[in-house]
Amino acid sequence: xxxxxxxxxxxxxxxxxxxxxxxxxxxxxxxxxxESGRPYERPPLSxxxxxxxxxxxxxSGSQQLEALNIQYRNxxxxxxxxxxxxxxxxxxxxxxxxxxxxxATGAQARTLTIEGMPAxxxxxxxxxxxxERIRQRAxxxxxxxxxxxxxxxxxxxxxxxxLGLEVTVLESAERILQRAVPAxxxxxxxxEHQQQGVEIRCQSSVEYASSTDYGxxxxxLNGERINADWVLAGIGSVPNTHLAQDAGLNVDNGxxxxxxxxxxxxxxxxxxxxxxxxxxLYNTExxxxxxxxxxxxxxxxxLNMLGANTIYNVAPWxxxxxxxxxxxxxxxxxxVTQEVIRDFNGSRLVFLLNAHQQLVAACxxxxxxxxxxxxxxxxxxxxxxxxxxxEQLADTSISLKSLLKx
Amino acid sequence: MANWIEVCSLxxxxxxxxxxxxxxxxxxxxxxxxxxxxxxxxxxxTHERIHLADGLVMxxxxxxxxxxxxxxxxxxxxxxxxxxxxLKTWPTRVENGLIFLNVE
Ligand SMILES: Cc1cc2nc3c(=O)[nH]c(=O)nc-3n(C[C@H](O)[C@H](O)[C@H](O)COP(=O)(O)OP(=O)(O)OC[C@H]3O[C@@H](n4cnc5c(N)ncnc54)[C@H](O)[C@@H]3O)c2cc1C
Ligand code: FES
Numbered sequence: 001x002x003x004x005x006x007x008x009x010x011x012x013x014x015x016x017x018x019x020x021x022x023x024x025x026x027x028x029x030x031x032x033x034x035e036s037g038r039p040y041e042r043p044p045l046s047x048x049x050x051x052x053x054x055x056x057x058x059x060s061g062s063q064q065l066e067a068l069n070i071q072y073r074n075x076x077x078x079x080x081x082x083x084x085x086x087x088x089x090x091x092x093x094x095x096x097x098x099x100x101x102x103x104a105t106g107a108q109a110r111t112l113t114i115e116g117m118p119a120x121x122x123x124x125x126x127x128x129x130x131x132e133r134i135r136q137r138a139x140x141x142x143x144x145x146x147x148x149x150x151x152x153x154x155x156x157x158x159x160x161x162x163l164g165l166e167v168t169v170l171e172s173a174e175r176i177l178q179r180a181v182p183a184x185x186x187x188x189x190x191x192e193h194q195q196q197g198v199e200i201r202c203q204s205s206v207e208y209a210s211s212t213d214y215g216x217x218x219x220x221l222n223g224e225r226i227n228a229d230w231v232l233a234g235i236g237s238v239p240n241t242h243l244a245q246d247a248g249l250n251v252d253n254g255x256x257x258x259x260x261x262x263x264x265x266x267x268x269x270x271x272x273x274x275x276x277x278x279x280x281l282y283n284t285e286x287x288x289x290x291x292x293x294x295x296x297x298x299x300x301x302x303l304n305m306l307g308a309n310t311i312y313n314v315a316p317w318x319x320x321x322x323x324x325x326x327x328x329x330x331x332x333x334x335x336v337t338q339e340v341i342r343d344f345n346g347s348r349l350v351f352l353l354n355a356h357q358q359l360v361a362a363c364x365x366x367x368x369x370x371x372x373x374x375x376x377x378x379x380x381x382x383x384x385x386x387x388x389x390x391e392q393l394a395d396t397s398i399s400l401k402s403l404l405k406x
Numbered sequence: 407m408a409n410w411i412e413v414c415s416l417x418x419x420x421x422x423x424x425x426x427x428x429x430x431x432x433x434x435x436x437x438x439x440x441x442x443x444x445x446x447x448x449x450x451x452t453h454e455r456i457h458l459a460d461g462l463v464m465x466x467x468x469x470x471x472x473x474x475x476x477x478x479x480x481x482x483x484x485x486x487x488x489x490x491x492x493l494k495t496w497p498t499r500v501e502n503g504l505i506f507l508n509v510e
Contacts, residue, residue: 015487018487057454060453060487060488060489060490061487061490291473292473292474295487295488299487317474319472319473368460369456369457369460369461369471369472370460372460372461372462372471372472373460373461373462373471376461376462376469376471376474377462380464401422
């Protein structure tokens with residue numbers, strides 16, 4: 001019995017290992033991670049961990065790995081998969097056999113090179129170590145420039161601003177969160193940043209940097225200059241696919257898997273941020289960077305490694321916290337032709353409908369968790385294929401929950 | 407020892423819904439299930455310290471507003487990742503249209 005091997009001890013990998021045992025699997029389970037320490041949650045790294053200096057919380061359930069007889073080996077980097085022998089090779093040269101293999105290798109932050117600026121002055125955030133570096137660098141009153149106004153960039157901007165830094169956000173697109181959320185939501189988030197004293201400059205790109213007596217100066221393409229003590233890049237992430245690629249598996253912006261999260265080799269599965277999968281609900285293929293999706297896929301991959309044929313076909317869900325604002329989004333904004341806005345008590349919900357008047361996504365933002373319940377209802381409407389009319393969605397005298405009951 | 411305190415009138419919570427109740431620096435989530443019975447759990451999720459009263463009640467389940475951890479609010483049982491620790495539950499009773507909670 002060679003058992004099941006999991007590469008990557010993040011959200012997807014840990015969940016897969018736990019699920020295998022919950023399902024009664026008795027064979028050997030080995031969870032390999034190249035980071036040190038216990039498996040931890042990444043979302044707090046840009047939020048609470050920066051604000052109060054707390055350690056990243058451990059992934060829930062990961063405290064029980066040993067008790068469940070799951071062999072967790074940290075600090076172990078897999079350097080190759082030998083599919084013919086059904087073995088993986090560690091950096092140490094050790095070879096480990098597998099019957100089934102799960103790739104849960106996640107993604108890494110895309111790095112940025114700025115001419116005239118040393119690489120160590122341009123930080124990114126993906127790991128516990130990255131968060132620690134940012135925390136050690138940040139001092140109140142510093143000028144920091146955040147390049148990229150995606151979720152991680154904006155969360156970092158919010159946290160650093162709260163810590164008393166002078167923050168400028170540069171975004172090359174026309175507006176923040178351009179591909180992620182509707183303009184009617186993005187404008188509320190941009191307004192909050194401005195209110196808090198963060199300067200957001202859209203359609204702005206850095207050409208090069210020069211050093212000054214007190215730090216650096218960034219020269220923008222439009223000729224303007226901005227002072228920066230250091231720079232953060234939040235320009236997206238790249239899936240960790242090299243192992244899969246070198247082993248000859250199909251890779252295309254993510255490790256290509258089928259509905260059951262199986263790669264082009266039936267013994268090998270992939271889940272989480274590293275995987276690109278078909279999503280029938282939207283008749284498309286996607287790679288997501290979503291905490292919940294990683295966990296759910298880890299679970300499904302585990303079931304399928306044990307012989308099930310469970311498919312992942314639900315509306316993706318995501319959240320972001322900035323200052324006291326909570327944002328949640330469910331679904332994919334594909335083929336959107338109509339937006340319905342529902343405002344209440346300082347919160348906003350936006351429903352996105354396609355040309356067939358079908359609800360495809362919903363996004364909300366408001367203080368704390370005020371939009372959570374309605375986003376959960378939207379999630380159920382989408383997953384159950386219920387399509388309330390734009391009029392019903394807009395009418396605040398109709399409770400959204402009543403739409404669920406038909 | 408029983409220590410019953412008045413929470414609110416039954417009408418203040420919709421069927422299949424939840425409300426926050428604070429008393430003496432403690433916080434609870436009070437649920438009215440679809441058939442009208444009333445239940446109480448500690449107010450905060452066991453994953454992070456997030457109040458459950460902003461969550462969604464469907465049948466016997468409360469879903470946490472933050473990361474969708476699910477609990478059976480009648481038994482307090484955590485339904486799986488990201489929540490593994492159960493919720494504490496508290497006795498309730500309804501009398502003359504008023505909800506009472508035993509906080510001992
Ligand atoms: C700062 C930050 C904030 C975020 N905030 C949110 C949020 O608010 N909401 C949300 O929904 N999502 C958020 N996310 C995204 C979420 O954290 C990810 O979607 C999730 O972590 C993906 O889990 P995963 O298991 O696929 O990958 P990861 O968590 O990346 O785990 C993969 C692991 O595999 C390891 N690994 C890779 N290659 C190898 C190898 N060859 N050998 C051994 N180990 C290897 C990696 O080092 C890593 O530890 C955030 C992410 C970051 C970085
Ligand atoms: S705080 Fe409740 S699930 Fe995370």
